[in-house]
Amino acid sequence: MGGWAITIHGGAGVDPNLPMERQEQAKAVLGRCLEIGIAALRSGAAAVDVAELVVRELETDPVFNSGRGSALTALGTVEMEASIMDGRHRRIGAVSGLSTVKNPVSLARLVMDKSPHSYLAFSGAEDFARAQGVETVDNSYFITEENVGMLKLAKEANSILFDYRVPLENTCGTSAGSVVTMDSGMQMNGLPISIYAPE
Amino acid sequence: TVGCAVVDSQGWCAAATSTGGLMNKMTGRIGDSPLIGAGTYACNLCAVSCTGEGEAIIRGTLARDVAALMEYKGLGLQEAVDYVINERLDEGKAGLIAVSNRGEVAYGFNTIGMFRGSATENGFMEVGIWE
Numbered sequence: 001m002g003g004w005a006i007t008i009h010g011g012a013g014v015d016p017n018l019p020m021e022r023q024e025q026a027k028a029v030l031g032r033c034l035e036i037g038i039a040a041l042r043s044g045a046a047a048v049d050v051a052e053l054v055v056r057e058l059e060t061d062p063v064f065n066s067g068r069g070s071a072l073t074a075l076g077t078v079e080m081e082a083s084i085m086d087g088r089h090r091r092i093g094a095v096s097g098l099s100t101v102k103n104p105v106s107l108a109r110l111v112m113d114k115s116p117h118s119y120l121a122f123s124g125a126e127d128f129a130r131a132q133g134v135e136t137v138d139n140s141y142f143i144t145e146e147n148v149g150m151l152k153l154a155k156e157a158n159s160i161l162f163d164y165r166v167p168l169e170n171t172c173g174t175s176a177g178s179v180v181t182m183d184s185g186m187q188m189n190g191l192p193i194s195i196y197a198p199e
Numbered sequence: 200t201v202g203c204a205v206v207d208s209q210g211w212c213a214a215a216t217s218t219g220g221l222m223n224k225m226t227g228r229i230g231d232s233p234l235i236g237a238g239t240y241a242c243n244l245c246a247v248s249c250t251g252e253g254e255a256i257i258r259g260t261l262a263r264d265v266a267a268l269m270e271y272k273g274l275g276l277q278e279a280v281d282y283v284i285n286e287r288l289d290e291g292k293a294g295l296i297a298v299s300n301r302g303e304v305a306y307g308f309n310t311i312g313m314f315r316g317s318a319t320e321n322g323f324m325e326v327g328i329w330e
Contacts, residue, residue, distance in 0.1 A: 002299075002300075002320075003208060004205070004206060005205070005206050005303060006203065006204070006205045006206075006304070006319075007204050007205075007298055007304040007317040009248060009250050009296045009313060009314060010201050010314030010315070011313070011314055012200075012250045012251040012293055012314075013313075014310070014314065014329075016311050016312070026328065030326045031326050034318055034324065034326065037318070038318050041208065047213035051215040055203050055216070058203070058217070064201045066218050066219055070219020071219035071220050071222040072223070074224065077226065079219075079224075080217070081218060081220065081229065081230060081232050082218070083215065083216055083235060085214050085240060085246070086213050087242045087243055088211045088213075094239075095233060096233050104217050108215070108233070150222055151222055151223060
């Protein structure tokens with residue numbers, strides 16, 4: 001065996017004009033979460049426990065699109081999803097359509113460990129969460145001012161589904177009034193690359 | 200989307216992925232993150248977590264394909280990741296992170312950037328965004 005190793009991500013599809021301040025903020029969160037994982041691995045924790053632990057930390061920080069700070073639906077609500085897989089026995093757990101569960105990855109873990117199923121969604125997943133006593137919060141906990149602004153821009157810019165966050169005014173190289181005009185020449189999904197921000 | 204792939208000191212691999220999905224998505228939309236084999240996969244050889252446009256990741260069954268290339272074709276971790284990114288994924292759509300049971304880390308993406316970080320027992324540690 002080659003020893004432990006860990007790798008994490010906070011989303012793909014980054015605005016090339018992302019301000020340095022935002023880049024440093026994201027790197028700081030990644031570094032902190034990596035250190036949490038490293039400490040757990042050094043103490044002998046199992047891979048599946050470390051994966052859950054680290055993703056919980058990433059979910060809790062609104063810098064990335066999961067948990068608090070999640071992307072919004074067209075109706076302005078949050079519907080989160082998560083999964084976990086333990087390669088040891090190919091055990092899996094997955095959840096979708098969550099609106100009140102603070103840490104979706106931990107509910108996925110409970111689906112894996114405490115249910116006879118692999119995947120629960122929407123009201124069934126929420127019911128399971130309550131039966132398991134996991135921490136729940138009001139849907140508004142997940143909705144940040146930044147995401148409300150991003151949804152507004154997404155709706156104004158185009159009716160298509162956005163893969164990545166649309167940057168707010170003066171944050172990521174675009175503004176509300178010029179979402180589709182600041183074209184650096186590159187396009188993604190038929191839209192100027194300049195309108196895309198971190199997922 | 201956020202994700203983590205880990206191999207522990209016993210050589211066991213695990214992966215987890217969590218997301219809010221797409222901004223302005225339709226209610227009821229399911230992405231790749233909860234779909235085992237698409238956005239997340241782990242077995243005795245490797246663990247993988249994906250991020251990007253869920254529909255493209257689902258079409259490419261990216262996570263499972265990395266494992267399958269290692270299992271059936273005997274590719275190394277980075278080779279398998281590169282193959283999947285270059286041959287199975289639509290241009291500009293997504294990225295992924297992976298570990299092997301041998302303590303290797305790998306990543307690949309064809310978007311402008313991907314927020315990522317890696318560390319190994321031998322002291323390697325890296326946090327990055329761009330290529």
